[in-house]
Amino acid sequence: MATISDPPERGFRLNQLIFDTRYRSMTIQVVAMILIGLLLSWLISNTIHNLEALGKDFDFGFLSQPAGYDINQQLIDYNNQMTHGRAALVGILNTLLVAVLGCALATVLGVVAGVLRLSNNWIVSRLAAVYVEGFRNVPLLLWIVLIFALMTESMPSPRDFRGEDGSSMLLGESVAITNRGVYIPNVVFSRSLGGNEVAAPEAPAAAAATPGTNMAGTYGASRIATGGAGVQTGQANAPDASGGDAGGAAAAGGEVIPTSSGWDWLLILAVVIAGVFGAKVLGKRAAHIQEATGKRPMTLPLQIAAILVPLIVVLVALGASLDKPELGGFNFDGGVHLRNSLIALWLALSLYTGAFIAEIVRGGILAISKGQTEAAYALGLRPGTTMNLVILPQALRVIIPPLISQFLNLTKNSSLAIAVGYMDVRSTLGGITINQTGRELEGMLLLGLFYLVLSLLISGVMNVYNSSVKLKER
Amino acid sequence: MSDTHAQTVAFVRDTMLDQKDPPLNQVGAVKWIRENLFSGWLNILLTLASLWVVYAVLSHLLPWALRGVWDASNLTQCREIIAERYGAGTSAACWAVLTERWPQLIFGFYPKELYWRPILAFLIFLAAVAPVLFSAVPRKMLWVSALAPFVLFWLIWGGSLWGPIAAILGFVIGWAILTFAAPKIGTLLAVILAIVVPLFYWLVICGPLSDALASVVPLSLRAVATQKMGGFLLATIIGVSGIVLSLPLGILLALGRQSDMFIINKFSVAFIEIIRGVPLIVWLFTASLLLNYFLPPGTNFDLMLRVIIMVTLFSAAYIAEVVRGGLAALPKGQYEAADALGLDYWKSMRLVILPQALKISIPGIVNTFIGLFKDTTLVVFIGLLDPIGLSSSIRATTDWNGVYWELFVFIGLCFFVFCFSMGRYSLFLEKKLRREHR
Numbered sequence: 001m002a003t004i005s006d007p008p009e010r011g012f013r014l015n016q017l018i019f020d021t022r023y024r025s026m027t028i029q030v031v032a033m034i035l036i037g038l039l040l041s042w043l044i045s046n047t048i049h050n051l052e053a054l055g056k057d058f059d060f061g062f063l064s065q066p067a068g069y070d071i072n073q074q075l076i077d078y079n080n081q082m083t084h085g086r087a088a089l090v091g092i093l094n095t096l097l098v099a100v101l102g103c104a105l106a107t108v109l110g111v112v113a114g115v116l117r118l119s120n121n122w123i124v125s126r127l128a129a130v131y132v133e134g135f136r137n138v139p140l141l142l143w144i145v146l147i148f149a150l151m152t153e154s155m156p157s158p159r160d161f162r163g164e165d166g167s168s169m170l171l172g173e174s175v176a177i178t179n180r181g182v183y184i185p186n187v188v189f190s191r192s193l194g195g196n197e198v199a200a201p202e203a204p205a206a207a208a209a210t211p212g213t214n215m216a217g218t219y220g221a222s223r224i225a226t227g228g229a230g231v232q233t234g235q236a237n238a239p240d241a242s243g244g245d246a247g248g249a250a251a252a253g254g255e256v257i258p259t260s261s262g263w264d265w266l267l268i269l270a271v272v273i274a275g276v277f278g279a280k281v282l283g284k285r286a287a288h289i290q291e292a293t294g295k296r297p298m299t300l301p302l303q304i305a306a307i308l309v310p311l312i313v314v315l316v317a318l319g320a321s322l323d324k325p326e327l328g329g330f331n332f333d334g335g336v337h338l339r340n341s342l343i344a345l346w347l348a349l350s351l352y353t354g355a356f357i358a359e360i361v362r363g364g365i366l367a368i369s370k371g372q373t374e375a376a377y378a379l380g381l382r383p384g385t386t387m388n389l390v391i392l393p394q395a396l397r398v399i400i401p402p403l404i405s406q407f408l409n410l411t412k413n414s415s416l417a418i419a420v421g422y423m424d425v426r427s428t429l430g431g432i433t434i435n436q437t438g439r440e441l442e443g444m445l446l447l448g449l450f451y452l453v454l455s456l457l458i459s460g461v462m463n464v465y466n467s468s469v470k471l472k473e474r
Numbered sequence: 475m476s477d478t479h480a481q482t483v484a485f486v487r488d489t490m491l492d493q494k495d496p497p498l499n500q501v502g503a504v505k506w507i508r509e510n511l512f513s514g515w516l517n518i519l520l521t522l523a524s525l526w527v528v529y530a531v532l533s534h535l536l537p538w539a540l541r542g543v544w545d546a547s548n549l550t551q552c553r554e555i556i557a558e559r560y561g562a563g564t565s566a567a568c569w570a571v572l573t574e575r576w577p578q579l580i581f582g583f584y585p586k587e588l589y590w591r592p593i594l595a596f597l598i599f600l601a602a603v604a605p606v607l608f609s610a611v612p613r614k615m616l617w618v619s620a621l622a623p624f625v626l627f628w629l630i631w632g633g634s635l636w637g638p639i640a641a642i643l644g645f646v647i648g649w650a651i652l653t654f655a656a657p658k659i660g661t662l663l664a665v666i667l668a669i670v671v672p673l674f675y676w677l678v679i680c681g682p683l684s685d686a687l688a689s690v691v692p693l694s695l696r697a698v699a700t701q702k703m704g705g706f707l708l709a710t711i712i713g714v715s716g717i718v719l720s721l722p723l724g725i726l727l728a729l730g731r732q733s734d735m736f737i738i739n740k741f742s743v744a745f746i747e748i749i750r751g752v753p754l755i756v757w758l759f760t761a762s763l764l765l766n767y768f769l770p771p772g773t774n775f776d777l778m779l780r781v782i783i784m785v786t787l788f789s790a791a792y793i794a795e796v797v798r799g800g801l802a803a804l805p806k807g808q809y810e811a812a813d814a815l816g817l818d819y820w821k822s823m824r825l826v827i828l829p830q831a832l833k834i835s836i837p838g839i840v841n842t843f844i845g846l847f848k849d850t851t852l853v854v855f856i857g858l859l860d861p862i863g864l865s866s867s868i869r870a871t872t873d874w875n876g877v878y879w880e881l882f883v884f885i886g887l888c889f890f891v892f893c894f895s896m897g898r899y900s901l902f903l904e905k906k907l908r909r910e911h912r
Contacts, residue, residue: 018662029737036741043768050767121517122510123524137893138886139848141862146886149878412753418855426755440763448752448760455751 047441060446062437063088069432071423073339084433091428092450098345098424099411105350106410107403110357117362128358135355140413143352148344148420155179158331174324174335182338183325190319192259264318271314275307282306341422345414353410357403364399365391397469404462408455415451425450542567542880547574548873571877572884575868579884582704582859588632588696592707595629598622599714607899623718630703630711632695640684644672700778704859706888712778713847716785720846721839723786724793725832729823731794732801742794749791754849757784762856781853789846796838800831833907840900844893861885 017027051058063085070080075093078086117128135143158178176183282303290296325335368391376386417424418431426447434443495501499508511521541560546552552568560566572579581592602622605615624638648668656664688694703711730742749757761780766773804827812822832839854863865881868874 025735029735032735032741033737036737046770047767050771053771119520120510120513121520121524123528124520127524127527133894133897134890137844137848137890137897139851139862139889141851141854142882142886142889145862146878146882149882153878415753415755416852418755426753430756430759434763441767444756444760444764448756451753451756452748452751456747 051441056438056441058441059439060442062433062439062442065437067433068436071428073342073423084429084437087433088425088429088446091423091425094422094428095411095414095417095424095426098342098349098414098417098422099407101346102349102353102410102414103407105346106353106357106406109350109354110406111361113354113358114361114365117358118365132355132358135352136359140348140352141416141419144344144348144416144419147348148340151181151340151344152179158327161327161332174322176325176332178332179340180331180337181340182343183332183335184338185325186323186334186336187320188259188323189264190321192261192264192318267318268311268314271310272307275310278306279303339422341417341420344420345417345422349410349413352413353406356406356409360399360402360406364395367398368394400469401462401466404458404465408458411454411458412451538565539567539883542569544569544573546570549876567880567883568877569880571868571874571880575874576884578868579705579861579864579881581707582864583702584698584704584707585696585702588698591629591632591695591698595626596710598625598629602626628695630698630707631700632697634684634688635693635695636684636687636691640680640687641676643683644675644680647675648672700776703778705861705864708778708853708858709847709850709860712782712785712850712853715782716789716846716850717843719782719786720788720790720793720842723790724839725797725828727790727794728797728801731798746791746794749787750795754785754788755852755855757788758852758856760784777856777858781856781858785846785849788849789842792842792845793839796835796842797831799838800833800835801827803834804830836903836907837900840896840903844896847893847896848889861888 017023064083066081067084067087068080069087071078071087071090071094073094074090075097076090078090113128113131116124117132119125119128155177156179158176158180161176161178174185279302282299286297286299323334325332325337327333372390372394373386376390381389414424415426418427421427429450430443430447434440437443498504512518541556541564543552543555543559543566546555546568547570549568549571552570556564556566556568577586577589581589584592598618599622601615602619605611605613606619621642624642628635628638648671651668651671652664655667659667727742727746730738731746733739733742758781761784762777765780808826808830809822812826815822815826817825851860851862854860859867862885865885868881869877
């Protein structure tokens with residue numbers, strides 16, 4: 001039947017490459033490919049020539065050379081004899097620490113502020129609006145520097161805590177906010193899994209507690225750092241991070257020195273996860289019984305017990321106790337020392353990102369039309385159930401993707417640590433290591449790669465989530 | 475029944491009663507306060523807590539700010555004045571640091587006698603953006619907008635006037651080729667020529683031409699080096715150039731990412747993801763440390779230009795994602811309708827798709843711009859003096875060693891005004907462009 005539809009075959013002519021839409025896209029792509037290839041090869045050949053001219057090579061061997069610099073906050077064992085690679089790892093962990101802490105606090109702040117901004121109470125919603133607009137419209141860097149200045153300039157120094165009329169510690173003599181940082185109690189175990197007398201690696205959740213000698217010399221702090229935190233250059237620091245615990249435990253006399261190790265925390269984490277899992281199983285069983293008989297057995301106390309009882313048993317078995325910071329010679333000993341740099345970075349990142357999250361949460365809640373609530377009420381659901389089963393699942397679909405991208409922003413913004421001398425991965429791998437070895441190209445490449453892989457991982461997870469909660473349409 | 479009833483009623487009112495005033499607690503301020511502030515125990519608690527927060531903040535801030543000293547030549551003198559006026563130990567602001575140093579915060583180290591140039595440039599800039607932002611401004615003003623970049627460049631950096639004029643000539647050449655040659659040699663060839671010929675002109679002829687013209691008729695202002703610029707002048711230059719350049723680039727990237735062509739698509743995706751995945755600081759360090767590796771030996775160009783390029787690429791990647799959202803949100807029928815009208819790709823984008831997609835993405839685009847403007851503060855880490863960097867260099871002088879809050883408040887307020895008004899403008903634009911009935 002197709003007698004007139006095909007054009008006569010006239011063979012391929014060269015101008016079809018440009019004027020025939022069937023071939024034009026091919027032409028454009030080939031041209032683009034050639035241009036991109038030319039550009040890349042131009043850049044690469046330039047780089048090779050420049051490296052040759054400088055007498056450098058492209059080599060990652062520096063990662064296994066001794067670093068020779070100290071890092072003032074370590075989550076894993078580190079000293080200046082270890083390699084640049086290890087230093088980079090310490091920096092990565094510091095970045096992740098502030099990112100995780102920041103994401104947690106920012107979520108809390110954002111959800112609270114977002115809900116308050118929708119409140120019927122005029123003054124509360126105005127206050128939330130002031131918070132959101134104030135933090136969204138002022139550069140993050142200014143907030144970081146400002147909070148750091150607030151910590152170092154306006155807080156009492158440790159010696160003000162001496163005597164009766166001086167500053168006092170908070171929360172039952174356990175938390176001290178000083179101009180050198182915040183001291184909080186540490187959880188230590190008298191029957192630690194890592195062994196008690198030997199030096200144990202740091203607990204993952206606790207920031208490094210090096211004793212107070214580390215203000216010795218600073219360099220590498222950025223030009224706008226308002227003083228204080230920097231990089232230790234002195235060799236005077238204690239050989240091991242656990243030295244701080246030893247000082248605090250001296251009062252305990254000849255008994256075993258309570259300490260904490262990663263194993264203890266792993267065990268506790270495992271017990272908590274198992275408890276949560278058990279509570280879920282209980283909940284499912286209750287739902288099952290409800291389906292079968294129509295009566296829901298009492299589960300909440302059981303669920304709470306399933307989480308708490310094993311935890312308490314483990315804590316008692318390990319001999320947990322609080323190691324409170326105590327005023328020593330010039331500074332506080334014991335406990336965990338959160339440096340000003342960490343505190344300033346953490347608070348500024350959380351407050352700043354929290355303002356953005358507040359807007360996301362508000363938008364998410366507003367996006368659910370009122371008809372949904374009314375429909376749920378018409379079905380006879382109570383307000384709590386309505387929120388759990390109808391509103392939240394729909395609002396979360398709107399909220400979660402931008403929320404994750406805010407988390408990503410927070411993680412990337414943590415590279416502003418440079419402003420306060422917090423030793424994150426940019427300061428170790430992308431800062432001091434580059435300065436010492438002169439390997440800008442390799443260092444920056446690795447640094448960029450770290451952030452890139454992190455972003456891609458998180459956005460990959462987000463894509464999976466998105467497709468799982470997507471509205472199922474035809 | 476009704477009869478008997480009618481007889482028993484002695485009085486029937488035949489006029490309506492006057493309306494009574496509503497109860498006092500149901501009108502005016504009292505009602506508003508009851509409904510908005512004290513409608514339940516939770517609300518009462520929240521109200522009291524907020525009032526306490528407001529009081530706590532204001533009772534510290536207001537006396538400090540209002541008692542501030544505006545005329546003193548250094549911090550010690552300022553503190554003496556405060557102690558004299560309000561007694562020792564009173565905390566009060568030393569606004570004198572602003573009266574003393576505000577030119578530095580705004581212009582950096584730009585020569586004092588040349589301050590009129592950035593100020594004039596700012597006024598021209600306002601005149602140039604007005605027709606772009608508000609449709610009520612006469613359309614003829616768009617010529618000011620088109621010429622403004624060259625004039626502004628000349629005013630701020632100084633040097634010979636012939637440089638910008640020679641650069642404009644390149645655009646004129648490109649336009650002339652498109653207009654006059656296109657009918658004779660075909661659109662495609664004309665477009666290629668309109669790109670290649672001006673490029674060749676700028677790279678080869680432009681420099682010698684402007685030098686030759688300058689040697690005949692020297693029309694020049696005193697040149698000012700980039701290193702002298704700082705403060706809000708620097709932030710505005712970087713921010714505005716970044717904004718102006720990144721929007722078209724971002725739109726192109728978004729179109730590339732939506733494209734069916736495999737290579738264009740993958741290249742756009744890789745570019746966007748790589749740029750977005752790495753923090754701006756790392757890109758800025760790349761610009762200052764590594765760019766020399768990637769360029770031919772001996773190339774060395776202005777640090778500010780490098781920063782502008784990096785900031786532009788960075789925000790272009792973000793804008794591309796925002797615009798892609800807008801493109802994806804359009805119903806497929808719009809694309810098909812444009813095709814059915816017989817429009818080619820660029821025409822369908824320009825006339826049908828982009829106007830709608832950009833309208834949807836206005837809030838996101840403006841948010842990206844606000845972020846870009848705030849991110850200009852990061853240049854301090856590679857040695858340019860942005861306002862925050864200047865605040866620490868002011869603090870480093872003996873006169874003002876120890877001044878923190880006054881400078882922070884000033885810088886923060888300036889940024890707030892800029893960014894907040896950008897946000898308000900985006901709301902205004904959304905409202906203006908809203909077509910559907912509400």
